[in-house]
Amino acid sequence: MMDPQKGSNSEQAALADFLSRRERLLGKNAPLFYDTPLHLVRGEGVYLYDAEGNQYLDVYNNVPNVGHCHPKVVAALTRQASTLNIHTRYLHHAILDYAESLTNTMCSSLSSVMFTCTGSEANDLALRIARQATGSLGVICTDETYHGNTAAVDQLATLFNGGKPRGPHVKSVPFPDTYRPPMEWDANDLCDRYLASLDRAIAELEEEGLGVAAVLLCPIFANEGVPTAPPGYLQGVVDRVRARGGLVIFDEVQSGFGRTGNMWGYEYARVIPDIVTLGKPMGNGHPVAGVVAPTDLVDAFRGDVMYFNTFGGNPVSCAVAQAVLDVIQEEQLVKNAAEVGAYLRSGLRVLQQRHDIVGDVRGPGLFIGAELVCDKSTKRPATETARLVVNKMKDRRILISKIGRFDNILKIRPPVIFSKSNADQLLETLDEVLVEVHRDGVLK
Amino acid sequence: MMDPQKGSNSEQAALADFLSRRERLLGKNAPLFYDTPLHLVRGEGVYLYDAEGNQYLDVYNNVPNVGHCHPKVVAALTRQASTLNIHTRYLHHAILDYAESLTNTMCSSLSSVMFTCTGSEANDLALRIARQATGSLGVICTDETYHGNTAAVDQLATLFNGGKPRGPHVKSVPFPDTYRPPMEWDANDLCDRYLASLDRAIAELEEEGLGVAAVLLCPIFANEGVPTAPPGYLQGVVDRVRARGGLVIFDEVQSGFGRTGNMWGYEYARVIPDIVTLGKPMGNGHPVAGVVAPTDLVDAFRGDVMYFNTFGGNPVSCAVAQAVLDVIQEEQLVKNAAEVGAYLRSGLRVLQQRHDIVGDVRGPGLFIGAELVCDKSTKRPATETARLVVNKMKDRRILISKIGRFDNILKIRPPVIFSKSNADQLLETLDEVLVEVHRDGVLK
Numbered sequence: 001m002m003d004p005q006k007g008s009n010s011e012q013a014a015l016a017d018f019l020s021r022r023e024r025l026l027g028k029n030a031p032l033f034y035d036t037p038l039h040l041v042r043g044e045g046v047y048l049y050d051a052e053g054n055q056y057l058d059v060y061n062n063v064p065n066v067g068h069c070h071p072k073v074v075a076a077l078t079r080q081a082s083t084l085n086i087h088t089r090y091l092h093h094a095i096l097d098y099a100e101s102l103t104n105t106m107c108s109s110l111s112s113v114m115f116t117c118t119g120s121e122a123n124d125l126a127l128r129i130a131r132q133a134t135g136s137l138g139v140i141c142t143d144e145t146y147h148g149n150t151a152a153v154d155q156l157a158t159l160f161n162g163g164k165p166r167g168p169h170v171k172s173v174p175f176p177d178t179y180r181p182p183m184e185w186d187a188n189d190l191c192d193r194y195l196a197s198l199d200r201a202i203a204e205l206e207e208e209g210l211g212v213a214a215v216l217l218c219p220i221f222a223n224e225g226v227p228t229a230p231p232g233y234l235q236g237v238v239d240r241v242r243a244r245g246g247l248v249i250f251d252e253v254q255s256g257f258g259r260t261g262n263m264w265g266y267e268y269a270r271v272i273p274d275i276v277t278l279g280k281p282m283g284n285g286h287p288v289a290g291v292v293a294p295t296d297l298v299d300a301f302r303g304d305v306m307y308f309n310t311f312g313g314n315p316v317s318c319a320v321a322q323a324v325l326d327v328i329q330e331e332q333l334v335k336n337a338a339e340v341g342a343y344l345r346s347g348l349r350v351l352q353q354r355h356d357i358v359g360d361v362r363g364p365g366l367f368i369g370a371e372l373v374c375d376k377s378t379k380r381p382a383t384e385t386a387r388l389v390v391n392k393m394k395d396r397r398i399l400i401s402k403i404g405r406f407d408n409i410l411k412i413r414p415p416v417i418f419s420k421s422n423a424d425q426l427l428e429t430l431d432e433v434l435v436e437v438h439r440d441g442v443l444k
Numbered sequence: 445m446m447d448p449q450k451g452s453n454s455e456q457a458a459l460a461d462f463l464s465r466r467e468r469l470l471g472k473n474a475p476l477f478y479d480t481p482l483h484l485v486r487g488e489g490v491y492l493y494d495a496e497g498n499q500y501l502d503v504y505n506n507v508p509n510v511g512h513c514h515p516k517v518v519a520a521l522t523r524q525a526s527t528l529n530i531h532t533r534y535l536h537h538a539i540l541d542y543a544e545s546l547t548n549t550m551c552s553s554l555s556s557v558m559f560t561c562t563g564s565e566a567n568d569l570a571l572r573i574a575r576q577a578t579g580s581l582g583v584i585c586t587d588e589t590y591h592g593n594t595a596a597v598d599q600l601a602t603l604f605n606g607g608k609p610r611g612p613h614v615k616s617v618p619f620p621d622t623y624r625p626p627m628e629w630d631a632n633d634l635c636d637r638y639l640a641s642l643d644r645a646i647a648e649l650e651e652e653g654l655g656v657a658a659v660l661l662c663p664i665f666a667n668e669g670v671p672t673a674p675p676g677y678l679q680g681v682v683d684r685v686r687a688r689g690g691l692v693i694f695d696e697v698q699s700g701f702g703r704t705g706n707m708w709g710y711e712y713a714r715v716i717p718d719i720v721t722l723g724k725p726m727g728n729g730h731p732v733a734g735v736v737a738p739t740d741l742v743d744a745f746r747g748d749v750m751y752f753n754t755f756g757g758n759p760v761s762c763a764v765a766q767a768v769l770d771v772i773q774e775e776q777l778v779k780n781a782a783e784v785g786a787y788l789r790s791g792l793r794v795l796q797q798r799h800d801i802v803g804d805v806r807g808p809g810l811f812i813g814a815e816l817v818c819d820k821s822t823k824r825p826a827t828e829t830a831r832l833v834v835n836k837m838k839d840r841r842i843l844i845s846k847i848g849r850f851d852n853i854l855k856i857r858p859p860v861i862f863s864k865s866n867a868d869q870l871l872e873t874l875d876e877v878l879v880e881v882h883r884d885g886v887l888k
Contacts, residue, residue: 018535025543027556027742031533031752039535043528061530063754069526078522082513084487085729086505089475091462091483099469112471117561117731118755124594149751150568152595280754285529287561287731287755298471307593308475310507310724311562311731 015039033401035391043068046415046422048399059414059426060399062367065257065281066327067417073284076323077316085316088115089308094318101325103292105263107272112298115313117287119253119279120148126277126291127152127214129301130247136211140201140241141166142175144405146223147216147251156216169210171201177227179360179371180379191230198237202244212246219265219273222254225371225404225411226363234271242274253279253289254367258328258416261338261365268364284324288317328416337416340423341365344412347427355434357382357443368412369403374443381406384444385437392433398426459483477845479835487512490859490866492843503858503870504843506811509701509725510771511861517728520767521760529760532559533752538762545769547736549707551716556742559757561731563697563723564592570721570735571596571658573745574691580655584645584685585610586619588849590667591660591695600660613654615645621671623804623815624823635674642681646688656690663709663717666698669815669848669855670807678715686718697723697733698811702772702860705782705809712808728768732761772860781860784867785809788856791871799878801826801887812856813847818887825850828888829881836877842870 018039022030038056042049045067048056058068066073080094088095099113114129116122131137141147141156148154155167166172174182176194185193198215205212215237221227238248250273255265259281262268266276275297279289290312301307311317328334345361348370352358359373372382372389386408393400401411414422437443462483466474482500486493489511492500502512510517524538532539543557558573560566575581585591585600592598599611610616618626620638629637642659649656659681665671682692694717699709703725706712710720719741723733734756745751755761772778789805792814796802803817816826816833830852837844845855858866881887 018540021540021544022535024739025540025547025556026532026757027558027739027746029743029746029750031750032535033533037535040528040530041536043530048528048530063531064529069529071526074522074525077525078518081518081521081729082515084484084492085508085513086484086487086492087507088470089477091466091476091481092485096462096465096469100465103469112469114471118565118753120753121562121565121594128595128598149753150565150594150596151572154572154749285525285755285758285760287761295468295471299473302471302473305598306473306475309562309564309593311729313470314729316729317731 034394038394046417046419054397056394057398057422057425059412059418060401061415062254062259062413063280063285065259065416066284066324066331066333067415070284070327072327073320073323076319077286080316080319083315085314087310088313092315094315094322095313098318098322098325101322105325106276106292109272109294110276110292112293112295114291114293114298114307115317116289116291116309117311117317118148119251119277119289120150120153121309121312122253122277122279122289122291123147123153123216123249123251124150125307126249126275127216128305129275129291129293129297130214130249132301132304133297134211134213134245134247136213136246137169138205138208138210138212139170140198140205140212140215141170141172142217142221142224143172144175144224145172145218171204173197173201175221175224175227176229176233177224178230179228179362191232191236194230194233195236195240198240202240206244212241212244214247214249215241216249216251218251218253218255219269219271220255220260220364220367222367223403225409226367226369228362234269238271238273247275248273249275249277252276255364257281257324258334258337259365259367261334261341263334265364282324283317283320286317286320287311288321331417333416336418337365340418340420341368343420344368344423344426347423351427351431351434354431355438357385357434357438366414366416366418370410370412371404372408372410381408382443383408386410388437389430389433392436393429396429396433398429478838482838490861490863498841500838501842501866501869503856503862504845505859506698506703506857507724507729509703509860510728510768510775510777511859514728514771516771517764517767520763521730524760524763527759529758531754532757536759538759538766539757542762542766542769545766549769550720550736553716553738554720554736556737556739558735558737558742558751559761560733560735560753561755561761562592563695563721563733564594564597565753565756566697566721566723566733566735567591567597567660567693567695568594569751570693570719571660572749573719573735573737573741574658574693576745576748577691577741578655578657578689580657580690581613582649582652582654582656583614584642584649584656584659584690585614585616586661586665586668587616588619588668589616589662615648617641617645619665619668619671620673620677621668622674623672623806635676635680638674638677639680639684642684646684650688656685656688658691658693659685660693660695662695662697662699663713663715664699664704664808664811666811667847669853670811670813672806678713682715682717691718693717693719693721696720699808701725701768702778702781703809703811705778705785707778709808726768727761727764730761730764731755732765775861777860780862781809784862784864785812787864788812788867788870791867795871795875795878798875799882801829801878801882810858810860810862814854814856815848816852816854825852826887827852830854832881833874833877836880837873840873840877842873
């Protein structure tokens with residue numbers, strides 16, 4: 001029998017062939033989105049198109065931050081790739097011009113750039129720098145995080161590693177969450193309780209003789225589900241880690257480049273880190289990433305270690321990244337993320353009033369989490385319903401995802417060109433879908 | 445007083461400004477080539493051009509393997525970047541078509557691909573796969589190697605890390621070198637002696653309870669200076685490591701894609717590894733890289749670990765890599781590397797007869813090492829003279845480099861489009877430079 005959501009029998013057979021070829025060439029379990037995967041062939045602005053020509057509103061992808069296939073970015077890519085693409089042991093202007101443009105958007109202490117190709121490489125390098133600078137090995141992260149896929153960075157995560165424990169030099173602390181704190185904690189005391197966990201992690205690292213090299217955090221706790229942290233929490237973390245000689249690394253791979261309605265996540269968080277790491281949206285999809293740190297820290301690291309990254313900072317990557325920065329400024333996308341983000345959050349809060357299943361709406365700028373719960377008082381996570389909602393939204397040609405410890409938080413994170421009319425389309429469709437899942441059965 | 449090699453006073457002042465800006469933005473000690481760094485602005489085919497319009501013959505760069513800014517590669521890049529650039533959790537054809545084209549050039553056991561953005565990420569991932577598959581931690585490498593810049597891969601190298609020892613789970617073995625073996629070893633017994641070192645490394649890893657996860661080797665020992673290994677050495681390594689349950693990883697980042705006059709370094713070495721890692725020339729400068737392994741190994745890893753690489757295998761990277769593969773085949777560049785490589789080696793051997801300083805000429809295809817020595821009988825490395833030769837070649841508008849434990853081996857490794865007439869230009873100029881350094885003073 002034919003499933004109307006899955007297309008005709010011949011379409012289903014074609015998809016089965018596609019998937020079996022994919023399993024053979026990329027391995028089983030190569031990750032895919034949606035119950036019925038989506039085959040995309042074109043992107044433009046805030047829209048993606050599937051093989052049948054259907055248009056999807058992209059409310060998920062933060063990498064094509066200034067819009068899919070932005071013509072200025074593609075033009076810069078083509079121009080430089082036609083002219084010169086070479087490593088950085090020859091001199092070229094593009095890398096210096098971009099490094100200057102980039103650091104000019106940051107506070108004065110963040111003054112030198114080490115280029116990499118991916119956010120994983122950037123976080124891996126930042127940890128190397130911190131360990132080199134402090135002579136300590138210990139690293140602190142949150143307990144529901146992900147910072148990348150290298151062996152060293154993977155030691156911080158348990159999220160995707162099949163339940164293995166964190167690496168030997170890593171301590172985790174509960175991520176701060178005023179909506180869903182540990183049950184036994186007093187709501188008036190949350191900041192102190194979360195910081196007390198940090199104090200314990202620091203003490204353990206010191207007792208084990210590892211010391212504190214760094215805390216590595218996303219300033220908006222993106223992979224934790226953009227929880228709302230208690231006021232003062234991040235400043236407390238920074239003060240405590242610095243007091244023990246550690247460095248504060250902010251992973252701005254997701255929070256950077258305007259996402260929060262500020263240029264940088266650390267501005268949103270109102271805390272200045274020692275090091276930031278960059279990635280995803282930096283090249284609008286082109287693999288360029290990096291570490292920004294005080295010049296003396298970079299000097300000291302480079303003095304000890306001959307770090308070289310073959311593709312990192314090549315003129316093509318820098319021309320692309322410069323075009324992305326220019327577009328963010330010309331199109332005032334930071335302001336747009338702030339304004340459309342606020343508009344969308346308030347629309348979602350109307351839905352929260354209307355639908356029992358929406359327990360919390362939060363997040364900075366255009367990174368919004370809408371937490372689905374079976375019951376607003378018990379806050380029992382509506383994990384299965386979140387899966388249904390995401391798939392039903394896709395069937396209605398809107399792409400969102402879900403995230404969080406219980407996989408029950410709708411992840412709303414469009415390119416920062418997202419408009420109020422795009423937001424209206426999202427809100428109307430989500431309203432319909434929430435009505436439908438409620439009508440169709442019990443929440444779970 | 446003006447140094448004619450360094451240009452006018454105003455040119456020198458401009459260079460000083462450039463370098464001071466670079467130190468501020470990228471940190472002191474960001475690596476640079478040549479005594480007076482080269483400022484490049486354009487590349488085309490086998491040529492690079494500096495800011496004054498001077499043309500340089502590129503006999504160094506292996507990344508722009510099919511030639512700088514190859515129009516077919518740039519066209520593929522532009523076409524796909526204008527159409528769709530997205531991660532791999534949606535379906536797209538480009539990644540499967542490329543994975544199929546790529547694995548079709550390899551032996552049947554190398555059947556599935558995991559895409560990354562850099563060779564460092566590929567080696568880091570290959571070590572994760574090997575440790576996961578074997579349940580062992582120990583890794584064996586050579587004693588003068590470099591496989592990349594992540595924290596885990598950096599543990600294999602001592603070459604660029606300021607003299608720190610290798611990581612705790614790593615054992616190194618002397619790289620095989622029939623020209624410069626340990627003095628006390630019998631020349632007739634070299635293969636057995638080198639393999640005995642490997643046996644000891646395996647035994648140590650087993651005694652320490654680490655076991656053997658993998659040996660990670662470049663099949664042409666590129667960073668060791670393309671030494672000639674004793675016949676049977678690599679097969680001996682493979683047999684011994686497999687016998688102890690370890691996997692054989694060949695780092696084909698430099699040896700792959702036609703460099704050796706074979707498509708893959710393992711064909712040149714006549715040994716089939718369990719896993720290969722790819723990088724540098726794969727996208728002719730575009731950041732695309734990967735791990736190729738048996739499907740069951742990839743399945744098992746992906747079953748345990750949710751490995752995802754944001755930019756890895758995106759349609760733009762795959763379109764570019766496919767264009768590179770197509771150009772290699774259409775322009776018969778593997779055959780070219782074999783033929784021009786042989787021609788160049790025999791020309792260099794003529795120079796070796798003519799110049800006392802050239803102690804050895806070796807290497808596969810278009811990766812040639814010419815070892816400079818103060819004296820052909822003692823083989824004392826002519827390190828300082830090698831530096832002079834490389835800089836004098838640059839002043840004559842030919843780019844080569846040097847490599848090896850003593851930094852005395854001329855590194856001759858042009859794009860694989862290099863022609864016999866390019867080879868003639870290199871040979872004539874090198875002949876002149878060798879005459880000049882001999883005339884100018886003592887070798888050192």
